[in-house]
Amino acid sequence: MTNLHSRRNFLNLVGSAGGSAAVYQMALALGLTPGRALGSPQLVRPLSGASRSVVLLGGGLSSLMSAYELERAGYQCTILEASHRIGGRNLTLRAGDLIDEVGNPRRCRFDDDPALYFNAGAARIPAHHHYLMHYCKELGVALEAFTNVDYNAWLQEDERFGGRPIRFRHFMADAKGFIAELSAKAIDANEFDAALSPEDVERILGFLKRYGDLDVNAIYRGSPRAGFKHPGALAPTPGMIDEGEFVERLDFSEILKSSFWHERLHFHEELDYSAPMMQPVDGMDKIVDGFARHIKSPILTHAQVKSIRLQESGVSVVYQHQGEHLQIQADFCMNCIPKHLLAGIDNNFPNEYRTALAAIHRGGPFKIGIQMGKRFWEDENIYGGISWSSQHIEQIWYPTHNIHGNKGVVLGAYSWGDNADFFTRLNPEQRFEAALHQGQKIHPNYRKYAESFVSIPWYRMNHHLGCTARWTEEASKRYFSYLQAPLAGRHFLMGDQLSHHAGWQEGAFSSAHHALVELQKLVAADLGSTT
Amino acid sequence: MAGMAATAGIASALMLTVTTASAHDYSIIPDQFVVCTTCHGVELKGNKSVDAPRLNGMEAWYVKMQLQAFKSGWRGTHPQDLTGMEMQPQAAVLSDKSIDAAAEFVSHVLPRTETLGHSIVGDSSRGERLYATCAACHGANGQGNEALKAPRLAGQNDWYLLRQLEKYRSGVRGHVPADTWGQQMRAVIKVLDSAADSTAAMADVVTYINTFSSNSS
Numbered sequence: 001m002t003n004l005h006s007r008r009n010f011l012n013l014v015g016s017a018g019g020s021a022a023v024y025q026m027a028l029a030l031g032l033t034p035g036r037a038l039g040s041p042q043l044v045r046p047l048s049g050a051s052r053s054v055v056l057l058g059g060g061l062s063s064l065m066s067a068y069e070l071e072r073a074g075y076q077c078t079i080l081e082a083s084h085r086i087g088g089r090n091l092t093l094r095a096g097d098l099i100d101e102v103g104n105p106r107r108c109r110f111d112d113d114p115a116l117y118f119n120a121g122a123a124r125i126p127a128h129h130h131y132l133m134h135y136c137k138e139l140g141v142a143l144e145a146f147t148n149v150d151y152n153a154w155l156q157e158d159e160r161f162g163g164r165p166i167r168f169r170h171f172m173a174d175a176k177g178f179i180a181e182l183s184a185k186a187i188d189a190n191e192f193d194a195a196l197s198p199e200d201v202e203r204i205l206g207f208l209k210r211y212g213d214l215d216v217n218a219i220y221r222g223s224p225r226a227g228f229k230h231p232g233a234l235a236p237t238p239g240m241i242d243e244g245e246f247v248e249r250l251d252f253s254e255i256l257k258s259s260f261w262h263e264r265l266h267f268h269e270e271l272d273y274s275a276p277m278m279q280p281v282d283g284m285d286k287i288v289d290g291f292a293r294h295i296k297s298p299i300l301t302h303a304q305v306k307s308i309r310l311q312e313s314g315v316s317v318v319y320q321h322q323g324e325h326l327q328i329q330a331d332f333c334m335n336c337i338p339k340h341l342l343a344g345i346d347n348n349f350p351n352e353y354r355t356a357l358a359a360i361h362r363g364g365p366f367k368i369g370i371q372m373g374k375r376f377w378e379d380e381n382i383y384g385g386i387s388w389s390s391q392h393i394e395q396i397w398y399p400t401h402n403i404h405g406n407k408g409v410v411l412g413a414y415s416w417g418d419n420a421d422f423f424t425r426l427n428p429e430q431r432f433e434a435a436l437h438q439g440q441k442i443h444p445n446y447r448k449y450a451e452s453f454v455s456i457p458w459y460r461m462n463h464h465l466g467c468t469a470r471w472t473e474e475a476s477k478r479y480f481s482y483l484q485a486p487l488a489g490r491h492f493l494m495g496d497q498l499s500h501h502a503g504w505q506e507g508a509f510s511s512a513h514h515a516l517v518e519l520q521k522l523v524a525a526d527l528g529s530t531t
Numbered sequence: 532m533a534g535m536a537a538t539a540g541i542a543s544a545l546m547l548t549v550t551t552a553s554a555h556d557y558s559i560i561p562d563q564f565v566v567c568t569t570c571h572g573v574e575l576k577g578n579k580s581v582d583a584p585r586l587n588g589m590e591a592w593y594v595k596m597q598l599q600a601f602k603s604g605w606r607g608t609h610p611q612d613l614t615g616m617e618m619q620p621q622a623a624v625l626s627d628k629s630i631d632a633a634a635e636f637v638s639h640v641l642p643r644t645e646t647l648g649h650s651i652v653g654d655s656s657r658g659e660r661l662y663a664t665c666a667a668c669h670g671a672n673g674q675g676n677e678a679l680k681a682p683r684l685a686g687q688n689d690w691y692l693l694r695q696l697e698k699y700r701s702g703v704r705g706h707v708p709a710d711t712w713g714q715q716m717r718a719v720i721k722v723l724d725s726a727a728d729s730t731a732a733m734a735d736v737v738t739y740i741n742t743f744s745s746n747s748s
Contacts, residue, residue, distance in 0.1 A: 053547035054547075055547070076547040077547075078547055078549075082565075082569075102566060102569065102570070102617070102620070102621055103617075103618075103619070103620025103621035103622075103623065103624060104620055104624075304560070304565060304568065306556075306557045306573045306574075307556070307557070307573065318556065318557065320557070320559060320560060320565075323559060324559065325556070325557055325559065326549050326550070327549065327550050328547065328549050329547070329550075330547050339580070340578070340580035340581050341569065341578075341580075341581070343572070343578050343579065343580040343581075344568070344569075344570070344571070344572025344573060344576070344577075344578035344580070344581070344583070345572070345573050346557075346573050346574070346576075357580070358579070358580055362580075362581075421613075425610075425616055427620065459617075460617065462566055462569055463569055465569065465570065465581050466581075
């Protein structure tokens with residue numbers, strides 16, 4: 001304690017002499033602050049009278065975070081964004097918004113109602129994504145709980161259980177029950193208890209009984225976890241004033257043959273998908289709005305970059321804006337333009353850099369949002385979460401917000417790989433039709449309530465042409481660190497594409513912070529050599 | 532925004548300055564055609580990362596013909612034609628007038644050959660022998676021939692040429708009976724397809740095309 005106290009006193013002295021930045025740097029040196037500056041007051045060391053300029057290419061989250069931090073530290077910043085909006089794949093669509101798909105530009109025809117929005121890109125926030133949580137707090141972006149798993153939602157697989165939908169809880173409880181019963185039998189048969197004490201065997205049996213909700217004889221006879229047979233609306237809720245009748249147990253061999261346990265069944269236990277999860281109140285783009293509210297530097301949209309030239313003393317960027325070409329000179333360039341579009345821009349990057357950029361492939365997930373005239377899923381006791389299907393749609397999400405409201409926007413498909421390609425190849429109306437056709441297998445009246453839709457094939461979205469950069473293991477080994485490092489001490493590639501978490505906002509923030517740290521090293525060395 | 536803050540005498544610091552760039556460096560892209568450059572790149576130089584070929588230097592008549600081919604579904608509708616399918620909806624929404632305007636626009640973006648790299652390596656001398664058939668329409672130096680609706684090949688991205696040859700061979704391109712010129716090319720590709728190693732034969736031809744000066748016309 002004495003030691004800590006004395007270090008704090010020392011920091012106070014440093015602060016009175018060198019300001020808050022000095023305190024922070026010193027605290028870092030003393031190990032009092034985590035190096036990753038979780039929630040630190042200022043990520044970038046103030047320039048304190050010196051002058052440095054940064055041009056930020058692309059208006060994605062890594063650029064917004066960088067500009068926000070840099071300008072607070074005294075850097076001159078300008079953000080150039082080619083499309084009509086900033087935020088990149090943080091895209092929330094509401095009534096009248098442009099859906100800028102190459103070849104299929106459309107307007108969103110949802111009702112003009114703040115609750116009727118669709119998060120077409122980023123759509124959920126895990127609590128451990130600490131940059132994101134930090135900026136939501138700092139920028140005043142209100143968050144609410146996001147329900148990512150709903151045990152009352154459905155699993156539907158064409159080839160299994162006659163193609164009929166099964167409640168998630170039903171599958172889960174029965175699968176665990178059967179597995180637990182099998183394990184208990186194995187224990188009883190002395191198959192693997194030689195090394196275990198009798199007490200341990202008892203404990204394992206106890207665990208298995210709890211795990212699978214087995215009876216006293218370690219047999220699975222069904223469980224309220226799987227749900228009761230429902231007597232219909234306005235009848236007493238089963239199990240309340242009677243014993244309730246369990247739903248029929250699923251066929252164990254069908255469970256084994258099902259593909260749902262491959263991934264879906266355990267999905268919500270994965271680090272990025274487990275409770276608690278959050279979403280910004282009124283749409284994911286409230287995060288973008290939060291940055292835009294606080295950033296004072298110019299943010300230009302419809303500003304398309306033509307050329308990036310690294311020079312001895314800085315970076316020169318030529319862009320087209322409002323019918324003319326402009327050239328911007330800056331000390332540094334921070335760049336979150338998708339790597340596959342960067343290849344189409346004039347540059348003087350070394351060949352190895354271009355080769356590295358070309359080694360990263362682009363992914364192309366597909367989403368469709370459907371405005372439903374009635375929140376029919378709530379009549380099925382579903383209030384959020386995901387139904388899973390073996391069809392091209394893969395998933396149906398139900399809105400967590402505006403419970404018992406008038407209408408709602410469901411996600412009618414969130415597909416990857418071949419399933420995404422299936423939708424991408426169709427025109428928007430055909431995609432809508434296919435999503436309704438497939439959704440009907442889960443909700444028979446699905447089509448009846450569907451009023452309007454937005455379809456987003458990320459592979460075809462203008463100024464994106466992809467989502468979730470795909471790194472092969474080899475490309476990652478060869479090029480990840482290389483592309484992370486500043487090029488010629490001037491150019492910093494960033495964004496979720498340069499993280500091991502492509503497709504997540506936290507990947508973009510983490511990459512931006514890495515670039516900011518590298519940039520500061522260069523600035524510190526430079527200032528040190530000139531003063 | 533530039534030049535106002537104190538510089539504190541740091542010699543290497545650049546103020547953020549914005550100036551008008553020299554007009555001849557790049558073409559001003561009209562708003563309705565900015566979308567072309569998203570895929571086909573600055574100055575329509577082509578972008579292999581998104582499978583979009585070079586368009587600068589392409590003849591206006593050929594641009595027009597191909598946009599119409601996409602629009603009418605001659606190109607970009609075969610289930611295996613994934614890259615063509617990306618272009619097809621873009622052309623489908625264009626009116627005849629817009630197609631004329633697009634062809635006019637493309638033909639005014641000057642060829643920029645200095646950035647064109649070669650990615651196909653084959654046997655150029657064998658390619659030269661095989662090219663004799665191609666030369667009848669596309670010209671001895673790949674300069675193209677409008678009368679025969681044969682486009683210029685010189686200066687086109689080699690990876691794109693190879694892909695088109697493969698598409699003709701598999702019937703992904705030139706499969707619609709109404710597409711007279713596409714059908715003709717589909718018939719001619721049999722010259723290469725008849726070789727035992729037709730894939731190598733196509734690479735050889737493209738390697739030979741790479742030797743043409745892209746300025747030939």
